[in-house]
Amino acid sequence: MKDQLNIGIIGYKFMGRAHSNGWRQAPLFFDIPATPVLKAACGRHEPYVRAFADKWGWEEVETDWKKLVSRPDIDIVDIALPQNLHYEIALAAAKEGKHIFCEKPLSMTSRQAEEMLKVCEDNGVTHYLNHNYRRTPAVAYIRKMVDSGQLGRIFHWRCAYQQDWIVDPDFPLTWQLRQDVAQAGPQWDLNSHAVDLAHFLVGDIETVTSMITSFIGERPVADETASGSLSAQAQGTGKEKVTVEDAALMIVKFKNGAIGSFEATRFATGRKNHLTFELYGSKGSILFNMERMNEFQYYSLDDQAGQQGFRTILATEPEHPYAGNWWPAGHIIGYEHAFVHAVADFIKGVAAGTPVKPDFEDGLKIMQVLEAGLESAEAGRQVTI
Amino acid sequence: MKDQLNIGIIGYKFMGRAHSNGWRQAPLFFDIPATPVLKAACGRHEPYVRAFADKWGWEEVETDWKKLVSRPDIDIVDIALPQNLHYEIALAAAKEGKHIFCEKPLSMTSRQAEEMLKVCEDNGVTHYLNHNYRRTPAVAYIRKMVDSGQLGRIFHWRCAYQQDWIVDPDFPLTWQLRQDVAQAGPQWDLNSHAVDLAHFLVGDIETVTSMITSFIGERPVADETASGSLSAQAQGTGKEKVTVEDAALMIVKFKNGAIGSFEATRFATGRKNHLTFELYGSKGSILFNMERMNEFQYYSLDDQAGQQGFRTILATEPEHPYAGNWWPAGHIIGYEHAFVHAVADFIKGVAAGTPVKPDFEDGLKIMQVLEAGLESAEAGRQVTI
């Protein structure tokens, strides 16, 4: 096989930077069978994408994504864009035989997801969906513990993904708050991550009951031309309607009999990127908090009576997946490292022709749960998937 | 008014001890207008109640609660029994003109609660429902902060009450697991506390969506004659059906637009008496954990940018209600102290002829929410109260 793989990226904001860093760092810290080459970056605004490409070392620039995905020298298409653009691009890229590294959430609807999966499979391309939190050393290790039976039968999944970046009513109406671009609010953006983790660690979800709510109905129009993060400026004095929910809560039953809860919000004052989950099983329990992503907590019923307690484990040991590739124990890694891990595994999968999870099949399942949540909230009743 | 009030207590197990301690300690640490006199203790098994009375200083013993509540020398009836016995006793006591100090949860049904409230009102007696967590210094202070507007508009209430005392399938079928005695499982026992706190700190609940589940269907028969705690022994080899749920989850909307979640379970391995709540508002947020009941956490948007964070406040300062009556700052109090505070406030209320909250009116509202939860879980749809 090739020892170099040419990447074409579409998008140059927050995720464009995080993905670029992933492509660059992966070969430095991981033994991977092919080296990713940052071949071309694509965006509609030429000066912005040019500046981005110069900074990050993308060799060339494109302003039309259709041109990019049809370039014969491109092996991999990296979709680092909002979800309303995934469907069309993924379909085109797959039909061109490109492997796809796609930012989450997968799509606007489960119907899109279904088609994206089918076209990828039909064209035999690798399709990866970037729910990167799976690839923190802590979460990857927790999965191993669950698989080994250390927690026994899982009773409870308790999860919250809390942020506070729109508590201020003067925060403008960025794309994340518009249904036409984002499809939904935290249900799509945050609960997609949370449901992915629940599928990864507990199993498939069967029944969903949900409530969603809106706290602030109108916001100033946003100027977000060059924004690459969760900050934005208001533009002028007009106001527009917020067309997605502000918070989304779900209670679910898993097929294996476990029960779970999800809480996603952008109105949890003081919480920045506070994704926490709790797993309670018949032999032990585990807690995780993304803001302290280098740690997790584990309670074992096997410990001696009187000495049982939640252990705070620093997941920086050689036993913890990915951690040994970085620094000695006790030296923590950051948010973007999970992207590096994803890139390393993706390159390995592409090289070996094996799936890289989570993929569009997983993404489809996530979409089905998220849609069931919206449906349940609207109908005021349980929905079985 | 009298400077002594004669107490008659019914029940001598876990709550009998905790209440007795409350009656004894209150006058030592609080200035109260009347001294409670431990006049008579009542229980069906004479030797047990006798031993209890001797240890705790109850002057006399009764074995028939009807006799106790009709004794002219009794001013206050303390109902320290399971919920299936509250209704009949409270009605009789109220009709005899006794003030009532009643353990939670209030009753088996909201219909009982309604009648209990009415009879107490008709007879002009003070009726107190012992949701004692309101009277930890931290929670009492949090209420003051909410009232003063420090949190602004409340967006989210997030609450879990987690225990693990029945994870072991060989743990026997104690009364708490039998519908005829307990009415329900954690929905009654734990969520009653949680809903009381939500009412106290956020406001009335309007809509409820719920799921309940059962993890272990049968258990050994229990021998709990003399048990005073959450431990028990199995008796013989037979098994009986568990007739209450093992876990109960609710999502609610409050009348004021806030959204809330409740999770109550006895299957959270590693959690002993882990009642936690989170309050997120437009100006600040608060976190509380009953296992660290001397602390709470507060995040203020008024703090300087770059210096905002959750403060861990040790609620042992003179500013924190009740705390100044105990020890210097930094010297913590324990679980049973909230009972002492409840007794002190109850005595004041009885002396002044003013209500002592929470009372049966609050208990009725709690019952309505809990019943709506069970109804929602069964019907698989939202229920509006």
Next chain:
Amino acid sequence: MKDQLNIGIIGYKFMGRAHSNGWRQAPLFFDIPATPVLKAACGRHEPYVRAFADKWGWEEVETDWKKLVSRPDIDIVDIALPQNLHYEIALAAAKEGKHIFCEKPLSMTSRQAEEMLKVCEDNGVTHYLNHNYRRTPAVAYIRKMVDSGQLGRIFHWRCAYQQDWIVDPDFPLTWQLRQDVAQAGPQWDLNSHAVDLAHFLVGDIETVTSMITSFIGERPVADETASGSLSAQAQGTGKEKVTVEDAALMIVKFKNGAIGSFEATRFATGRKNHLTFELYGSKGSILFNMERMNEFQYYSLDDQAGQQGFRTILATEPEHPYAGNWWPAGHIIGYEHAFVHAVADFIKGVAAGTPVKPDFEDGLKIMQVLEAGLESAEAGRQVTI
């Protein structure tokens, strides 16, 4: 032997209250071979001691301690006074054959301590020194773990006892800040506790190196007639010299080769009663914090690689000494409970004629270490005990 023991207490402020509570509560929660009778309370100011006795149930009042200790009906003398008064009273009490329950620190000097010990031994009385922190369930359990070898060889003891009640320069010159009453500042008040715990958990100290310092040289004169806590009022406008140190730091070597550090201060802004220690051994480690006295943390090298971490253990289980006498697991106890435990053990020791540790022998050793610290600080060199 007697089934009642008559107590005479001297002192009615902070420690008078805490001790009285101990005498009252012990028989309610512990099976003890004799019941303490609150026979007489003694203090110089008759109205104060009268009010105290009435509130706490002391049967009689004395205003001359010499009279109290010579009363034939008194079995036990409880010295709840500042350290400058211990020596004379303990000697007199012992000579009268009274058993002694003595508040810490033991004395003003090691010479006093030596004599106090000798006279007690000569007169065959039980002598208990109230370093009560030993009797929290967590610390008592930690001692069992150390004894069982779970930590292996101890390498490090790291301890701080931090308070902040005199950071304000206008806080007046209470007795704790006067050398004639207190002998020293945090070295006596706080490090006496810390050294007791080090002796209890690690072993005897051999060599001491110390630094002490003073931050505020003069303070307003205090009015502390009725004070029962760490708060006080300034009186008038005059200022007086602070004659004790404000902070005292020690590094020590233990006889068994471990190395240790102590830091005691009243100038740690934000710390109220923050006694923390860390124990690092060849097989495991333990952390403790008195402000979270119901918990401790334990790290075990026996845990599986990748799963080692500090466990937060809630010391409310039946396995934890004293805890099972209170409430079910997860229901915490408070600061004053350690006094109750001390009383229970003291009564047992008196009844059995066995020593109750720590006693004056332990107190003498503590005094020797504390004196060595002051000597080292003054001389600027290590001191071997």
Next chain:
Amino acid sequence: MKDQLNIGIIGYKFMGRAHSNGWRQAPLFFDIPATPVLKAACGRHEPYVRAFADKWGWEEVETDWKKLVSRPDIDIVDIALPQNLHYEIALAAAKEGKHIFCEKPLSMTSRQAEEMLKVCEDNGVTHYLNHNYRRTPAVAYIRKMVDSGQLGRIFHWRCAYQQDWIVDPDFPLTWQLRQDVAQAGPQWDLNSHAVDLAHFLVGDIETVTSMITSFIGERPVADETASGSLSAQAQGTGKEKVTVEDAALMIVKFKNGAIGSFEATRFATGRKNHLTFELYGSKGSILFNMERMNEFQYYSLDDQAGQQGFRTILATEPEHPYAGNWWPAGHIIGYEHAFVHAVADFIKGVAAGTPVKPDFEDGLKIMQVLEAGLESAEAGRQVTI
């Protein structure tokens, strides 16, 4: 000035990797006036250094450091080697007019440090000493808080740097445990960082009292040819003498009247890279823990009474130095990011001709304190610097 600066690095193990990453990442995340070019990597073992250079993108390889430092195309010499090699290389590099980026600790002795400083100053080169912890967003921000007077007068500095990588007596005698290479144990390796932070945040140290100790006297011979971390293999069966201390404790007085403590050890079981410090001042206090380097805690006496507490501040906001260059608030960074920050500031300093702190002047002061510590421990008395 040049818009490119050519780097020559000496050393390719743990620090070689961390520095290389710094040179590569700095221009991606920071606006810097010149781009560092990874020109040449130097090491004695050609195959190792070649593999390192290939992986990290160093253009050329040298095996003789003297040759490297005299190459005219090299602008900056990066000394990523143990401390026994710093002196000779730094002197040669400075004399060649190269700017120096030097790993810590600065040198073997203060005499070396003095000469290194003088030669750098005489040759007008920029000299930076890589105590990188200063450049975590949290620590950099804490310095701003101290400078602004938010803590008031500092009373206490309490610091521990605890690791556990040599608790196992079979861990071999790596270079860090040999006096001829390392000069000292944790006193050099760990306390150099700690003293740098104390100088940075509190001020100069005046008086030192110290104890050091050794727990394990002999260890297996090490095979560390290719090691790049704190792990190593034993080689054969022989044992050699450990010639550095295992733990080093210091108590100090600062020139400004504050008092401080330091505890450095490799025998704190469970601690991996656990550098913690506490700063207590007359207006507030601050806590920091390097294993949670994205956070710090702050207590303010300006907060309302009853609401004072240690705030856990997530230092990922735009206000926190360096943080805004990475990801949105709540998305944490890792250990190696401080190296990126150091590189960015170093490039700026070199371009502007301004000092980059800490520099060899700071390093000299640190050496003086560390030497005073060893002297005090040996002599058993206080040493004034």
